[in-house]
Amino acid sequence: MTAAIARLRRALPTGVLLLGLATLVIVPMLFILLAAFSTEVPRPGSIGLDALSLENFEVLSTSQAMGALGNSVFIAGAASLVALAIGCGLAFLAARTDAPARRLLYFTGIAPLFLPSLVGALAWSLLGSPATGFLNLLLHGVGLDMTLDIYSRPGLIMILALYYAPYAFLLVHSALSLMNPDLEEAAFVHGGTRRHTLRRITFPLAMPAILGSGILIFALTMENFPVAQVIGNPGQVDTLPSFIYRLMNASPSRGNEAAAVAVVLTAVLLVVTAIQQRAVLRRKFTTVTGKGVKAKLIPLGRWRWPAFAAAMVYFALAVVLPVTALLIAALQNSPYIASLGQLTDADALSFYSLGEMLTSEDLLQAARNSVLTAVLAGLIGTAISFAISYTVYRTNAPGRRVLEFVAMSPLAVPAIVLGLGLLWTWLVAPIPVYGTMAVLVVAFLAVFLPQGYRGVSASILQVDRDLEDSAVLLGSPRAKAVSYVTLPLMRVGMVSTLLLLLMLCMRELSAALFLFTSDTRLLSILIFDNYDNGAMQGAACVSLLYCGVILVIALLAKSLGAKTVEGSR
Amino acid sequence: MKVQLENITLAYGDAVAIKDLSVDIADGESLVLLGKSGCGKTSTMRCVAGLETPLSGRITIGDTVVFDSERRVDVPPNKRNVGMVFQSYAVWPHRTIFHNVAFSLRQQKLPKAEIRERVRDVLDLVGLTEFADRGASLLSGGQMQRVALARSLVMRPSVLLLDEPLSNLDARLRDRLRVELREIQQRLSLTCVYVTHDQSEALALADRIALMQNGRIVQIDRPEKIYDAPFSASIADFLGVSNIFPCTRVASRENLSVLGLTGHDVEVLSRSLPTGPEGAAEGSGAADPADPATPRVCIRPEDIRLLTEPLPEGGNNWLGKVEVVSFQGSYVRYRVGLKGGPELDALVPRHGSALLPVGTPVWATAEPTAVQVLPAEVPA
Numbered sequence: 024m025t026a027a028i029a030r031l032r033r034a035l036p037t038g039v040l041l042l043g044l045a046t047l048v049i050v051p052m053l054f055i056l057l058a059a060f061s062t063e064v065p066r067p068g069s070i071g072l073d074a075l076s077l078e079n080f081e082v083l084s085t086s087q088a089m090g091a092l093g094n095s096v097f098i099a100g101a102a103s104l105v106a107l108a109i110g111c112g113l114a115f116l117a118a119r120t121d122a123p124a125r126r127l128l129y130f131t132g133i134a135p136l137f138l139p140s141l142v143g144a145l146a147w148s149l150l151g152s153p154a155t156g157f158l159n160l161l162l163h164g165v166g167l168d169m170t171l172d173i174y175s176r177p178g179l180i181m182i183l184a185l186y187y188a189p190y191a192f193l194l195v196h197s198a199l200s201l202m203n204p205d206l207e208e209a210a211f212v213h214g215g216t217r218r219h220t221l222r223r224i225t226f227p228l229a230m231p232a233i234l235g236s237g238i239l240i241f242a243l244t245m246e247n248f249p250v251a252q253v254i255g256n257p258g259q260v261d262t263l264p265s266f267i268y269r270l271m272n273a274s275p276s277r278g279n280e281a282a283a284v285a286v287v288l289t290a291v292l293l294v295v296t297a298i299q300q301r302a303v304l305r306r307k308f309t310t311v312t313g314k315g316v317k318a319k320l321i322p323l324g325r326w327r328w329p330a331f332a333a334a335m336v337y338f339a340l341a342v343v344l345p346v347t348a349l350l351i352a353a354l355q356n357s358p359y360i361a362s363l364g365q366l367t368d369a370d371a372l373s374f375y376s377l378g379e380m381l382t383s384e385d386l387l388q389a390a391r392n393s394v395l396t397a398v399l400a401g402l403i404g405t406a407i408s409f410a411i412s413y414t415v416y417r418t419n420a421p422g423r424r425v426l427e428f429v430a431m432s433p434l435a436v437p438a439i440v441l442g443l444g445l446l447w448t449w450l451v452a453p454i455p456v457y458g459t460m461a462v463l464v465v466a467f468l469a470v471f472l473p474q475g476y477r478g479v480s481a482s483i484l485q486v487d488r489d490l491e492d493s494a495v496l497l498g499s500p501r502a503k504a505v506s507y508v509t510l511p512l513m514r515v516g517m518v519s520t521l522l523l524l525l526m527l528c529m530r531e532l533s534a535a536l537f538l539f540t541s542d543t544r545l546l547s548i549l550i551f552d553n554y555d556n557g558a559m560q561g562a563a564c565v566s567l568l569y570c571g572v573i574l575v576i577a578l579l580a581k582s583l584g585a586k587t588v589e590g591s592r
Numbered sequence: 593m594k595v596q597l598e599n600i601t602l603a604y605g606d607a608v609a610i611k612d613l614s615v616d617i618a619d620g621e622s623l624v625l626l627g628k629s630g631c632g633k634t635s636t637m638r639c640v641a642g643l644e645t646p647l648s649g650r651i652t653i654g655d656t657v658v659f660d661s662e663r664r665v666d667v668p669p670n671k672r673n674v675g676m677v678f679q680s681y682a683v684w685p686h687r688t689i690f691h692n693v694a695f696s697l698r699q700q701k702l703p704k705a706e707i708r709e710r711v712r713d714v715l716d717l718v719g720l721t722e723f724a725d726r727g728a729s730l731l732s733g734g735q736m737q738r739v740a741l742a743r744s745l746v747m748r749p750s751v752l753l754l755d756e757p758l759s760n761l762d763a764r765l766r767d768r769l770r771v772e773l774r775e776i777q778q779r780l781s782l783t784c785v786y787v788t789h790d791q792s793e794a795l796a797l798a799d800r801i802a803l804m805q806n807g808r809i810v811q812i813d814r815p816e817k818i819y820d821a822p823f824s825a826s827i828a829d830f831l832g833v834s835n836i837f838p839c840t841r842v843a844s845r846e847n848l849s850v851l852g853l854t855g856h857d858v859e860v861l862s863r864s865l866p867t868g869p870e871g872a873a874e875g876s877g878a879a880d881p882a883d884p885a886t887p888r889v890c891i892r893p894e895d896i897r898l899l900t901e902p903l904p905e906g907g908n909n910w911l912g913k914v915e916v917v918s919f920q921g922s923y924v925r926y927r928v929g930l931k932g933g934p935e936l937d938a939l940v941p942r943h944g945s946a947l948l949p950v951g952t953p954v955w956a957t958a959e960p961t962a963v964q965v966l967p968a969e970v971p972a
């Protein structure tokens with residue numbers, strides 16, 4: 024009798040957790056599925072069960088949908104190849120060669136992370152729009168009769184590659200620098216030439232990291248909405264995410280068809296994510312243990328400076344040019360300029376509109392909202408992640424494997440799709456959450472659950488469970504043992520997870536796209552809105568502030584010795 | 593306090609780690625669990641501590657039943673008053689030594705003065721008095737081990753569990769701490785369960801040794817008894833008997849057995865009689881060496897003598913040649929290839945004599961009383 028109660032009590036926390044996660048993640052997905060197979064979108068009082076049909080999937084046979092699918096796959100494929108080339112090249116230079124200023128090279132590798140792809144896309148549309156782009160003005164200014172058109176497939180590919188290369192860089196850099204030099208030295212000793220050793224030993228060892236990051240980038244670029252919208256839309260290049268957005272924003276809104284497209288996008292990502300998880304798992308066995316030993320540097324000879332120059336070109340394209348463009352756009356007085364020469368006029372630039380924008384009620388509200396949602400989602404997300412990690416790694420509760428699976432499942436769901444599902448879930452839910460900040464917090468919790476869970480579980484695995492058990496044996500209740508021993512030892516890991524979540528939430532646009540109201544706009548939404556209304560100057564001003572905030576969080580994280588960007592998506 | 597385990601079975605998922613294990617530990621006794629890696633030693637301890645829940649069985653500490661699968665009793669670990677020194681020590685690196693040691697007393701909400709006094713006493717006992725305020729992450733391995741010990745001792749546990757507490761230390765420190773541990777255990781007359789897979793540690797620390805194999809206790813007895821009369825060749829192997837050969841009984845002569853080594857043309861005389869069904873195979877000479885029913889000849893390396901000429905009175909006399917010489921200080925270890933037979937491992941006291949060079953022909957001999965014939969495994 025008492026044992027039955029005890030068993031119930033032991034199963035209860037897991038049950039509650041599972042229920043919570045299911046509401047967070049699974050229910051929205053079910054709503055998407057339901058809407059895809061119904062002619063009515065879920066709304067309060069009716070979830071559309073009585074109007075089941077397959078007709079939404081007819082939208083898939085339209086040339087628009089086929090085009091969007093084709094574009095998505097082609098662009099994501101090409102962008103991940105280019106990103107991989109950039110990331111691996113830089114990683115190799117920074118980790119294993121005698122290239123000059125390798126710290127600068129490392130910074131070059133990660134710096135683009137501080138520009139969310141939304142900002143990057145905006146900046147590049149300032150730079151490369153065929154009519155008024157600064158680069159085109161420059162080209163015409165020096166008398167060249169050629170026009171750069173960023174609103175095109177190659178433009179999309181380039182921007183995505185620029186801003187997703189850091190993911191490849193981080194993974195490959197750590198694989199290369201943790202590689203046990205003994206393995207390479209063994210090849211030398213046994214008569215291998217340097218080139219031969221690189222090809223036969225080094226690259227095969229780094230291969231899992233390269234492949235893993237390639238697939239990750241494919242998944243991320245595939246579901247990327249901001250770049251697709253800002254760059255693709257003017258050029259009439261649709262991808263699946265932007266197609267979903269267009270269907271939702273059509274009047275009347277075509278939610279059911281959007282859901283059908285969302286199902287297809289999720290299915291593709293599910294496959295890609297499954298492959299990626301495989302690659303990550305295999306990596307554990309192959310990328311050789313890191314003893315932190317310095318591997319031998321490879322002399323580049325006369326390629327030293329050309330290699331460095333190439334890296335700097337990347338830095339210019341990903342960071343310097345975009346930030347300059349944003350600055351000019353934020354400071355210029357007339358909305359349009361016909362040539363770059365105008366910028367040197369006496370009153371061409373001023374801080375007037377920047378100041379105006381930065382003190383506007385809209386911006387202050389958005390900044391407050393952004394920080395508040397990010398902090399709340401960060402704190403709650405870290406707490407939930409701890410609860411899940413503890414259950415999975417420290418208990419033998421029955422459904423703990425299921426729990427882990429559910430926690431990781433948002434990886435396979437595009438943020439924009441999850442946002443759509445959450446919209447319907449909370450519209451239907453009897454509690455008045457829709458339209459409040461709470462629904463944004465919920466959305467961020469759901470989207471970044473995998474990152475939070477991964478961060479905290481990595482940290483709990485580093486704390487030997489004997490440490491906690493010994494407190495219990497010494498007479499303390501389990502909860503006290505956790506707070507006296509386990510939590511303090513996990514402090515660094517918990518704080519860095521919190522900061523990672525903060526950063527990811529600050530950057531996120533897609534998940535919030537369908538969930539905000541005029542009172543709950545975030546910085547990212549404000550930028551997008553400004554852009555959507557053609558207010559490029561406002562968008563540029565907010566973007567600058569936005570990047571500043573993200574940079575501050577990143578510096579904070581770094582000074583805490585935390586590895587923030589690792590494991591971010 | 594006495595500890596009783598009755599018919600304990602523990603499984604992790606589908607893998608059974610302990611099978612129907614029973615053992616009684618007397619008050620003040622030091623029981624050593626000895627066995628190969630993965631045989632279930634740690635699991636047994638964790639059951640006593642309450643960190644694992646057995647499928648079935650009963651555990652009693654003193655007069656309290658702390659676990660009983662039938663009556664559904666399961667006292668949580670923090671109520672069992674069991675001390676445990678983990679293999680990893682599990683000393684909390686973010687607290688001072690004083691806080692580590694005082695933890696259980698604070699948990700009991702004792703008055704501050706008493707806590708201070710008891711912590712000081714126990715730190716005296718383990719020789720760490722002057723380190724009380726030091727952070728625990730700054731300690732050496734040996735000091736950590738003492739903190740872990742002090743932390744458990746201070747709560748005056750009913751039983752102290754030690755899981756390979758010396759395995760992370762270097763050989764010299766290990767020798768010293770082994771003696772200290774035994775001394776403390778005897779002084780406080782603590783009931784102790786000690787886990788190790790080092791046979792010399794087991795022999796030094798135990799009142800009784802329980803030999804474990806595959807989640808079972810296969811032999812439990814006083815150290816010298818187990819040393820002299822292991823139940824099986826694999827136990828003998830564990831206790832340092834390095835000459836183990838499958839054999840068949842050929843004949844008996846006076847009250848000695850004559851054994852043929854399987855696959856070799858060598859005869860061995862033994863005082864002990866082979867047990868089990870192989871008596872029936874007498875004279876066949878073709879027993880399968882992999883068959884666990886095939887008996888094994890077991891000879892300790894230190895029971896083998898090497899002579900330059902055969903013993904006149906007969907007995908065990910095997911001609912061979914020195915193949916490997918390894919100098920070990922007061923002993924020399926030889927590997928001798930027997931003519932028409934296997935290789936013998938011999939540990940010979942040096943007594944200042946010169947080493948036998950490789951290639952030297954020698955006569956190896958062992959008293960028939962030193963030759964044991966044992967089954968390969970204890971029958972399940």
Ligand SMILES: Nc1ncnc2c1ncn2[C@@H]1O[C@H](COP(=O)(O)OP(=O)(O)OP(=O)(O)O)[C@@H](O)[C@H]1O
Nearest residue numbers: 604607608609628629630631632633634635636789
């Ligand atoms: N948490 C666990 N989950 C699953 N199997 C386990 C777990 N802990 C132990 N086992 C398995 O149970 C068996 C007994 O393990 P145990 O740790 O008791 O061995 P041991 O005798 O202490 O070994 P060692 O000398 O290596 O410490 C082993 O086969 C082991 O693989």
Ligand SMILES: [Mg+2]
Nearest residue numbers: 633634635755
């Ligand atoms: Mg063990």
